[in-house]
Amino acid sequence: MYVAVKGGERAIDAAHEWLAEERRGDPQVPELSLAQIREQMSLAVNRVMAEGSLYDPELAALAIKQARGDLIEAIFLIRAYRTTLPRIGHSRPVETSAMRCDRRVSATFKDAPGGQVLGPTFDYTHRLLDFKLAAEGEAPVARQAEPTLAPTPRITEFLNRDGLIQDEAHSDETPPDMTRQPMEYPADRSTRLQALTRGDEGFVLGMAYSTQRGYGRNHPFVGELRIGAVEVEMEIPELGFDICIGEVTLTECETVNQFMGSKTEPAQFTRGYGLVFGQTERKAISMALVDRALRWEELGEENVGAPAQDEEFVLAHSDNIQATGFLEHIKLPHYVDFQSELELVRKMRREVEGSMKEAAE
Amino acid sequence: MTAMQHDPAYNFAYLDEQTKRMIRRALLKALAIPGYQVPFASREMPMPYGWGTGGVQVTAACLTPEDRLKVIDQGADDTTNAVSIRKFFERTAGVATTEHTNEASVIQTRHRIPEAPLGAGQILVYQVPIPEPLRFLEPRETETRKMHALEEYGLMYVKLYEDIAHNGAISTAYAYPVKVEGRYVMDPSPIPKFDNPKLESGAIQLFGAGREQRIYAIPPYTQVVSLDFEDHPFEPSKADHDCDLCGCGTSYLDEVITDDAGGRMFVCSDTDFCAARQAEGHRGRLSGEDAA
Structure with a gap:
């Protein structure tokens, strides 16, 4: 027999207790420390920082632990926490040409000032499971070379010097902050880049891939990909000058894309840009491709109706916290709406059955 | 409290x-x-x-x-x-x-x-x-903002008309536009x-x-x-029953499946409303059992 449901509160508490127990797993197995996650799951930490829009490896490690390794859930925890943080001010733009590069590669030039630096990359590993890692691992030590202190100028600047690549518009305007202003379409490029850098890695990757397969193809080359630490400077009003308040690791990707020209304009290469927190190479390259695809109008290209050219489509669906929340909300009770539809369908069926009966008689 | x-x-x-x-x-x-x-x-x-x-x-x-x-x-x-x-x-x-x-x-x-x-x-x-009431007729925000600005609601009326043409009735049961x-x-x-x-x-x-x-x-x-038409006026609707707990004939009802043989009951979706009526002594078809 039906009993008015009054167990919601107790059921929620019990579910949370069970969740906490499951999160810990078998208590015979030692617990993960935040330092272990931060040091040994660092690419997961990077993704959580990038899509959480908060650079704090320790908090990202905590979020991953609390989320049982579900990275979108971890990103959600970071975003919600970020809401509560007061906004003290904003930094100066970071100078990525002064980056201390751990990795720096160009696909367009065999060599360039500053050199090619492979860095800690999976690129040329054979993807063979390393069963030795399953046993107690050792701590491998890599050979070290002397650090090069030579400057690493941006590769695209070499092209720019000869006018071979489109010049970016310079502006000292304070960019809008998409976390403090509602999204408006059409969005400016700065807002688009903000949305892409915090966008879901899988979504941005898929969009970028679609351009490579012909849905808005823009012939990208990785002009340069660099990963390393940059200093963050902030102007302190009381002091009246900039001081360094810390450093962040970034991945920056500049693509060199198909050239364009017209009767009046000589042919030029164009650019796409990606900049993401942490070592997040796949994301930065994807971002650059999608950025380039979204620039069709500004660069006088044709809109071929490709998804990656559609700003509203890309920006409105790139955020995994929005997407997963709305997707999963269909688990919530909808019986009021459903009842309403049920009545309507029953009524419509009655009417049709009635008229069919009449027709038969 | x-x-x-x-x-x-x-x-x-x-x-x-x-x-x-x-x-x-x-x-x-x-x-x-x-x-x-x-x-x-x-x-x-x-x-x-x-x-x-x-x-x-x-x-x-x-x-x-x-x-x-x-x-x-x-x-x-x-x-x-x-x-x-x-x-x-x-x-x-x-x-x-x-x-x-x-x-x-x-x-x-x-x-x-x-x-x-x-x-x-x-x-x-x-x-x-x-x-956005127009979202499922026009997915683009840039377009729907314009439609509101110009009070361009013809598309919505066409949708409601098509409902009637296809189904004989406006087939929107919830989130009904106003x-x-x-x-x-x-x-x-x-x-x-x-x-x-x-x-x-x-x-x-x-x-x-x-x-x-x-x-x-x-x-x-x-x-x-x-929104409606003169010859198809808006019609609020509910399950054609009384609440089985408080007997109310005018409240919105949830349908609850009670067994695997097609048994069902109807109860007020507004729990506070239903409980207050029961406290006042109103009774429905199934009260008196272990229902309350």
Whole structure:
């Protein structure tokens, strides 16, 4: 027999207790420390920082632990926490040409000032499971070379010097902050880049891939990909000058894309840009491709109706916290709406059955 | 029902004062232009988008320590998400809560308007998934903003007409579109169309869509008309039964499956309304058993 449901509160508490127990797993197995996650799951930490829009490896490690390794859930925890943080001010733009590069590669030039630096990359590993890692691992030590202190100028600047690549518009305007202003379409490029850098890695990757397969193809080359630490400077009003308040690791990707020209304009290469927190190479390259695809109008290209050219489509669906929340909300009770539809369908069926009966008689 | 101390780790009602001011400005604008969707810089809340973050932010911006809050989902105070949101405000605002509609000064709701009439001094906050009534006719925000600006609602009427042509009736059962004060076509959130007549109310009605970053409002005693045609007038509908617990013949009902042989019962979706009627001695078909 039906009993008015009054167990919601107790059921929620019990579910949370069970969740906490499951999160810990078998208590015979030692617990993960935040330092272990931060040091040994660092690419997961990077993704959580990038899509959480908060650079704090320790908090990202905590979020991953609390989320049982579900990275979108971890990103959600970071975003919600970020809401509560007061906004003290904003930094100066970071100078990525002064980056201390751990990795720096160009696909367009065999060599360039500053050199090619492979860095800690999976690129040329054979993807063979390393069963030795399953046993107690050792701590491998890599050979070290002397650090090069030579400057690493941006590769695209070499092209720019000869006018071979489109010049970016310079502006000292304070960019809008998409976390403090509602999204408006059409969005400016700065807002688009903000949305892409915090966008879901899988979504941005898929969009970028679609351009490579012909849905808005823009012939990208990785002009340069660099990963390393940059200093963050902030102007302190009381002091009246900039001081360094810390450093962040970034991945920056500049693509060199198909050239364009017209009767009046000589042919030029164009650019796409990606900049993401942490070592997040796949994301930065994807971002650059999608950025380039979204620039069709500004660069006088044709809109071929490709998804990656559609700003509203890309920006409105790139955020995994929005997407997963709305997707999963269909688990919530909808019986009021459903009842309403049920009545309507029953009524419509009655009417049709009635008229069919009449027709038969 | 007693007020508690709010968690000192958070500002009153979770959001910082500047954010609340930003939301209040949007609310005032929304009240000044009934039915118009005001963009606002929605924050990321500690509950998922799609689970009431818009309503929660509006409630947070409206609450004062003296308020008494009621939270319902599907008309009921004890559905899991209503419990979760009520707990959130108990913790972060320490406000008194209630399940009684007439005692509440702020009511946050998902999918229902309470049966008991609301009046002056009460605020009804709706959680809204898709604020744009034209969204499923035109997916682009850039286009729908233009359509509202030009009062270009022909597409909506064509859709309703096509419903009649295909099915003999308007086949929208919930989130039934309304026109507010003769100007803006508005989505009343996914309330059953049964509730539409209650949109003309003495209370302030505020609508928050967090993910879509929109706030809109219906001020007290504003004209709200459900879209229809002269020869196919709007018809609020409900299950053709009485409540099996309190006997009410005019309230919106939930259908509950009671066994695997097609047995079912109908009960008021508004749990407070039903409980109050039972306390007054009203009885339904199945009361007297172990139902209550």
